[in-house]
Amino acid sequence: MDRTSLDALAEAGRTTILRHARLIDGTGAPPRVAEVAVKDGAILAVGEGLAGDAALDCGGLTLLPGLIDAHAHLIYSGFRSLDEVDRQSVESATINGVLNAAKVLDAGYTTIRDVGTIGNVAATVRDAVEAGKVRGPRVVASGPIICATGGLGDTVPPHWTRAHGLGVLVNGAEAIRAEVRRQIRLGVDNIKLAASGVEVGPYAWTWMTTFSEEEIRVAVEEAHRWGRTVAIHAQSYDSVKFALRAGVDTIEHGTRMDDEAIALFARSDTVLVPTLSTLFSVLELGAKLNLLPKQREEMAVNEPLWLDSFRRARAAGIPIASGADLGNRYPHGANAREIALLVRCGMTPMEALRAATAVAARALRRADRIGTVEAGKAADLLLFDGDPLADIESLQDLARIALVVKGGRAVAGRLARG
């Protein structure tokens, strides 16, 4: 595979056949030897004996859909607390966003959903990537996280005021409606709402519900009328149920779910993004990084609840997507650690791969365009030197990322570097 044939992949009107690949197509079908025809940034056909203008020999490596991370924050860059996140200026947050986007792409991720930013950094990075100005995955962008006073994004002492931060503090249904519209005008794809406290916040504990059902309902109703999705940070029992009744697209974390929540979930079209990395990174690194006592204490309390909720959701057949919430403890580029954690907590390797491909695409409401290697989908592909079904941990080994193709272009991996 040389640079010339890789460049030919992106040439308009030409069909390139990827040959000799061991295909894991993201649908859950077992691996098979297959050819993939790529034309004009899309997958034209998958099969055997395909004809085209050029061919790329995949040398028997594993071909997967480009990976998808459903829960990212591009502006996270080794911060120990939300307070530190908020100390970034919009300008430095933008630089962090650009640098981290490249790291995620190099790890084989062709799409991420950013679920909380400062200013309008996520959409700005999204547009810069699309325009070819900077390297990165496709970005499904949110604005700042809509939070209640005292809620997740409220990081400063009560007698301080703040200009901006990861959260925007909004109270009452009509004020939330106005904020949703403001963010839509800024060009976000997704609205992120924090309906419960968070381990790392100073005022609200994770068992506390910080928005009323009515406030959540208005956010979802407004976003959906404008064709946007909604992701809800929900760690308390009521926040999960409020969000499910409101028809939210994804529940983030889902730390506390009782039988009623699981039953509601199973009847809904909502996808769970359990972010096991959020939990395990604090358990693993809390002492080493000297994380806040409240965060470490709450996480210890939450661990059994979180794992129990995850396991019961899986047993109930609720769709579960991979989202790693990375950047502060586990670094950007370690996104596939979440896939391994899903397996460690009970998923089969194939299930976990689907959580990071087809099911993640469903969570983003983009399953018609990405998430599987099938005719008609975008040519977002990962050529991997190894067998992730036999060794799921190996996906974290960046040296095994042979080639990353996004929209029919070779954008990362050792073969693209030449």
Ligand SMILES: [Zn+2]
């Ligand atoms: Zn998050």
